[in-house]
Amino acid sequence: MAVTFLKRKSIFFRSVFLVIVPIALLATVSILIILYFDSSRRIENSKESFSNDNELIAKTIQNQLWSLDRDSVAETVRNLVAIDSYAWIEVRDQAGFNLIVGEAIEEDGLLVNELPLRSPDAHSSEDFGMIRFGRRIQENSLTQPRLLLQEVSILAVGILAVGALILALIWREFIRPMAEISHQIRSTRGRINELYVSVDDPPHEIAILLDSFNGLRENYITEEKRAGDAQIRLQNAVRITGLASCIVNPESREIVSFDENFSDLHGVGHQGENTEQIATLWEGVIKVSCMTLENFHERGGNAQYEEVIEIETEKFETRKLRRAFQVRWTDESETAIVDVVVQDVSRINFLEEKLRQTQKMELVGNLAGGIAHDFNNILAVIMFQLEFLQEIIEDATHLKEIDVVLEAAERGADLTQNMLSFSHAEDVQVKSVNYHDVANSILRWVRRVLPDNIEVFDDIPSSIWRISADESIAVTTLLNLIINARDAMDDGGRITISARNICVGTADRELVDQGISPGEYVSVSVQDTGSGIPKSKIAKIFDPFFTTKSAGVGTGLGLAMVMSFTKQFGGHVTVNSVVNEGTTFTLYYRVFHSERNAERRNQEVVEKGRASTRSILLVEDEPVLLAKMATFLTQSGFEVLIAKSGDEAAEIFSKSQKFDLLITDVAMPGNLQGHELFKHAKSLDPDLKGIFTSGHSNFPTDLSPSWDSCTSFLRKPFRRKALLSAVAEVSGDVDKSGSQMMKIHPS
Ligand SMILES: Nc1ncnc2c1ncn2[C@@H]1O[C@H](COP(=O)(O)OP(=O)(O)OP(=O)(O)O)[C@@H](O)[C@H]1O
Ligand SMILES: [Mg+2]
Structure with a gap:
């Protein structure tokens, strides 16, 4: 109690009680002890000198008495008593002499000494009297309380004076500056930034204290600024990443606090949210927090835990949430809380998925690019040969059969083209396509090849707008959807194909939410009454290589191509499916606004080309194709010279032979590739024109842009008509747009 009381008191108070009073007591006791020992010593000394004195006096008086000189005795005694220190002296002998000189025989406070009086004869041991002295001992503090009081009082006053001096010093040097400092601190009301403490003429120690304090304030301001910056950075990061967080107290199983993102993610306060799902989510957060803490305690394990969960929203969208739990001990108490950070990783997952898909596409593209060159060369030979056969055969039935084979070869060429387009290895040529015609041309033969138990209905009005697409790709897309519908209806059913302007x-x-931007479209639906697609799979069906068909039956590329192609034309694909009822795929094609009749123009150019070009040097490393092209061009009225490689052609040019046109393959064995050959030949003959042919899509294109008007490109395989069109085009007789040819553009 006393200690507490003292603790609370001011330094002044404590100085008095803890320093001055104990010093005063200690000093008093010490001085008293010193006085005591000093006076005892003095009394001892007095006693000794008294007994010596007394013995001398006793001898003198003994002699005087022996000689019966009693007057002298009386005289001596009186003289002695006259001395202050003797209170009284008593002398007696056997002869009846009895002398007492002095005050009352009072023994208190006196040193009493009794000595025998003996005969001077040394042999006599008989006493003949005695003498007693009552001598005052010297006055001192021990024997005199008054004196003692006096001494202690003087001492106390001295000590108090010194104490007061010390206190005054403490007050001036310490208490006053401290009071001033605390006043300054209090007046800022906790605003440390505004606090700069100063005191007039402070002692060294206080000055050091002030320096440290003001330094601390500077540090505080710097740290506060840093903390402020860090907090802003953190807030921005949380806002940008959409990180949500909350704090869980596992002991009370409560979510203590949460931020706005957390409430958004977990549907707090959102009307119409799936409350059951929200409750489960919240319960989940608490449960895993408790588990993390338990695991941490029991196994001395990690104070962290991470998991990814999947939730389904009201709109049946699957969301992936990454949740991280971190155990933290609170400062004030020994309870542990758990920090929970939640991130919606659906978008990241989606992008990762996209990246994987792109990589797969790239793989397909590389494969396709690799085989395209050779495959197209083979197809070119087949097509040329077939067209040749068409000319020499007259039997109508055989001609029809050749038509079928030719069509198949063309479809093969389209397929290679599609593979290249799919992999984005090449830019798709967007043209105006009459979808009504396209769909009907497919439906004519599709009906024949589908099983009898599948009915096909179509509702494609001729009034639908022309679309922006590539015709062969549009055909492939529709075919893919029809084949999928067929595969989904093992027991038969109905396929309905309809188109609308929207x-x-x-x-x-x-529609906008599904990724279809506002504008004019032709929507094409392919609806079946098949098995339908379960919800769990619907998100994956557009992934490359996703298939539920057995190996060898499906590649899983069909819908991936459909989506990729349609998007390349600025369109979109949606799907709607109910298990055991059927599926509807809808293609959205953008409308083509400037239509041109390319067919008719092609027809015109063939004739014109033949008129202005005469001599052609034809270079091709595939011997059969070389022969077929040469024959055809010769038959078409051109003078044709052939070469099997770039080197051979260069030799022909160096013999200063002149040609109107060079038709050359791009990739050939030997030193000179197609474009190098053309450059070389052009340096010899600036009027030369060139047509490049290739089965490969991405050939080197480092020709001068100024040669744009005198060069053209034909992708193998090509029909004879296309070859003639190209000849006409580079001859400068015709507008190039709308033909099957593609310009070479330098990269
Ligand atoms: N109309 C449909 N009805 C039911 N399921 C379908 C339908 N269309 C596609 N699917 C499902 O989507 C999957 C992927 O289709 P996709 O066309 O991409 O590949 P595939 O048909 O399996 O193989 P490929 O088209 O290469 O021969 C199919 O395996 C099938 O499970
Ligand atoms: Mg398919």
């Missing part, structure tokens, strides 16, 4: 406005939320 305008998507910003208000068409459902």
